[in-house]
Amino acid sequence: MKFAIIRFGGSNCDLDVHHILNDVLGVPTDLIWYKDSIEGYDGVVIPGGFSYGDYLRAGSIAASTQIMESVKQLADDGKPVIGICNGFQILVESGLLPGALCTNVYPKFCCKWVDLRVENNDTAFTSRFEKGEVVRMPIAHKEGNFFADDAALSDLNSHQRVVFRYVDSGGDVVPAANPNGSVENIAGIVNESGNVLGMMPHPERASESILGSDDGLKVFESMVGYVLQG
Amino acid sequence: MKYRAEITTQLKEGMLDPEGDTIQRALMHLGYDVSGVHTAKKLLIELEADSADDATKMLDEMCQKLLANPVIHNYSIKIQ
Numbered sequence: 001m002k003f004a005i006i007r008f009g010g011s012n013c014d015l016d017v018h019h020i021l022n023d024v025l026g027v028p029t030d031l032i033w034y035k036d037s038i039e040g041y042d043g044v045v046i047p048g049g050f051s052y053g054d055y056l057r058a059g060s061i062a063a064s065t066q067i068m069e070s071v072k073q074l075a076d077d078g079k080p081v082i083g084i085c086n087g088f089q090i091l092v093e094s095g096l097l098p099g100a101l102c103t104n105v106y107p108k109f110c111c112k113w114v115d116l117r118v119e120n121n122d123t124a125f126t127s128r129f130e131k132g133e134v135v136r137m138p139i140a141h142k143e144g145n146f147f148a149d150d151a152a153l154s155d156l157n158s159h160q161r162v163v164f165r166y167v168d169s170g171g172d173v174v175p176a177a178n179p180n181g182s183v184e185n186i187a188g189i190v191n192e193s194g195n196v197l198g199m200m201p202h203p204e205r206a207s208e209s210i211l212g213s214d215d216g217l218k219v220f221e222s223m224v225g226y227v228l229q230g
Numbered sequence: 231m232k233y234r235a236e237i238t239t240q241l242k243e244g245m246l247d248p249e250g251d252t253i254q255r256a257l258m259h260l261g262y263d264v265s266g267v268h269t270a271k272k273l274l275i276e277l278e279a280d281s282a283d284d285a286t287k288m289l290d291e292m293c294q295k296l297l298a299n300p301v302i303h304n305y306s307i308k309i310q
Contacts, residue, residue, distance in 0.1 A: 057299055064296050093299065100301040102241075107248035147245070147302060181246065 001227050003029040004041040006071070008062045013048035013084065013204060020207045020220055021045070027224055034067045042227045043080040044071055046087030048140070048202060058101065058143040059089030068094045080124040080223050081196045085141055088188070088198035097189055097198045098156065099148035104141070105181030111140040113212070114179055116164040116187055116201060117171050123194035124226040126163055128218035134171045135215035137201035139179055139187075144200040146182035146189075156189055164188035164199055195226070233277055233285040236308040239298045240270040273297060282309050 003021055007014050014031055021029040032038055052061035062068070068090070075081045075096060083091035091097045104110055113136055118129040129135070148156060156162050164187040168177045173185045180200070188199030203216025241247050247268055254267040275292075279285035289307045298305040 056297070060296060060299070092301075098301075100299055102246065102302060103248050105246065105248055107252060145246070149301070181248075 001042045003043045004032045004038045005045045005047055006032050008034045008051040010051040011047050011049035016204045017045050017047050020204045034065050038070050046083040046090050048085030051086055059093040062090045063093035075196045078195055080226055083198045085200055088200055091198040096196055098152045101143050102145040102147050103143055104145050109142040110179050113138050115167050115169050117167040119162050120160045123190045125197045125219050125222045127222040136213040137203055137206040137216050139201050144180040146186045161190050162186050163190050233279055234310040235275045235289050237273040238270050239303045239305045242304050245302055
């Protein structure tokens with residue numbers, strides 16, 4: 001098993017994810033420049049950052065690169081693909097996930113710890129969580145305000161495709177726990193098959209207890225388990 | 231032929247526009263009675279095309295593929 005982390009100009013969470021996968025979990029993981037190939041890899045991470053300076057719209061330029069066609073192919077083959085923060089923005093811009101990530105309601109870069117509720121533990125990235133479990137991870141973004149029109153939203157809800165919601169420490173979905181104005185406090189969603197996840201919080205920054213939380217490690221452990229299961 | 235075009239992308243009606251809202255509040259603090267501010271992005275594009283129609287067709291494709299996000303934006307194309 002080997003994973004690929006795709007690097008675009010301006011990606012900056014690539015080494016953090018690499019450390020967690022390669023050093024903490026011991027999965028051989030390569031950093032792949034976007035002009036190179038991801039053929040033969042068992043899973044892909046599109047890390048956070050500010051690809052292409054967030055020019056035009058966050059994630060839009062990276063979404064138009066050739067490698068995203070390979071990512072689509074890999075996702076169609078059932079392999080796990082996760083986009084974190086800017087990676088989530090790239091996944092919605094490339095059409096792999098529905099909706100859009102707009103400017104935060106309070107239009108400022110927001111960097112803090114948040115509580116999340118696991119809404120669906122039957123995906124490639126959440127099998128190690130309990131359903132309804134409340135976990136802590138940090139967010140760091142200015143364009144994380146998830147928007148989907150009514151039809152898309154109802155599709156996401158009726159097929160359990162909302163994976164994480166921002167909640168208070170008691171696990172309740174309340175406006176005060178919503179850091180960016182996302183519709184229905186949505187923090188992460190999956191595709192129909194559950195093998196493509198986009199999320200604004202950073203699991204890689206919460207994957208070792210020295211970082212203040214290791215809740216995020218379960219995301220990557222689930223990803224590894226999903227591949228091992230075949 | 232060389233054409234110059236002006237592409238404007240704007241959030242669809244009803245979409246939250248925090249930047250516009252913030253500018254509106256700032257204008258009101260200055261004493262102006264402004265009932266709405268909406269932000270838009272303007273791109274000035276130079277391109278080669280056989281005709282104005284061809285240019286418009288290409289620009290429309292560019293908007294669909296990259297320049298606008300159809301989930302949240304309306305866009306307009308003006309050929310100069």
